[in-house]
Amino acid sequence: MHRPGTQRSRHEGGVSPLRPWLPIAVCAAIVLALPAGSPRAQEIAEGDLFGCPGSAWPWTGQGFFVNIPAGLAASPAGLVSTGLALALVPADLIESGLSQKNQDEPIPRFAHVGVCAGIYLGKGLAIVAGAPFWVLKQAFWNGPKRLFTRQAPPATAEP
DSSP: OOOTTSOOOTTTTTOOSSOTTHHHHHHHHHHHHSTTOOOOGGGOOTTOSTTOTTOSOTTTTSOHHHHHHHHHHHTHHHHHHHHHHHHTHHHHHHHHHHHOSOOOOSSOHHHHHHHHHHHHHHHHHHHHHHHHHHHHHIIIIIHHHHHHSOOOOOOOOOO
């Protein structure tokens, strides 16, 4: 409440404490973090998603008990990835207009940075969400399975 004779603070009137330059600074930090651009189609490794190095799924081969919660946690990052890529399209248009060269990249350079940022965010969320389920799987499925499975004795070499 405002008493007569006192000064109101900036935040009482519904003014957001978020600075207007903050989204621009975040986008600039993302662009500067991965300035190398997108690789050519021939350079993309087999396990890399959209040419982002190290973007392979962290829970490959762990089964549905780990992969379903990890996938559900990682799915919102696709929206972030798409949003960042679309937000950086003007930078790609400016760069292509200034460079005047033929670009044969599958994904333009700055949009590629946005896509990779979203993929890395999703991978991090998948690791965090899948880890407790992986521990449970190790403790209650893989551990007992190893304890109660008979293994053949190692073969001895005869001279």
